[in-house]
Amino acid sequence: MADLDGKLDQVKGDAKEALGDVTDNKSLENEGKADQLGGDIKEKLSEAGDAIKDKANEVAGKIQDARDEN
Template sequence: MDDRTLGERGAENSLKGKLDHAVGHVKDALGGLTGDKSLQTEGKVDQLKGKLQDKLGETQMDVDRGLRGDGL
């Protein structure tokens, strides 16, 4: 069982999503510079996954704040 609050898990998801998005951006750019379409595509996928995970984390934090009565 995970003892972290929904907000803590959300913060972790948001941070990991931002990191994955940044790594994806680097892969995309590097693939574009070197002509490596596979690396470029992998970077684009990582960016999308990162954005989705960041949004999930933000939503988790919003829900946690709402449940604790801190407002949105």
């Protein structure tokens, strides 16, 4: 879900930045850049969380396999 939130923030940020650029509104343009950055961060954190979960599941599987062998 965080991936989707991150993507939505990026798209929203792109739109704000473009609108700010067209209207020469630096505040809106900067707000759009901030939204894009926030979206990037959400996406990267979600990816990192998924990687940690995958590794934890892999380790748990190896521990279970070792127990089953004994």
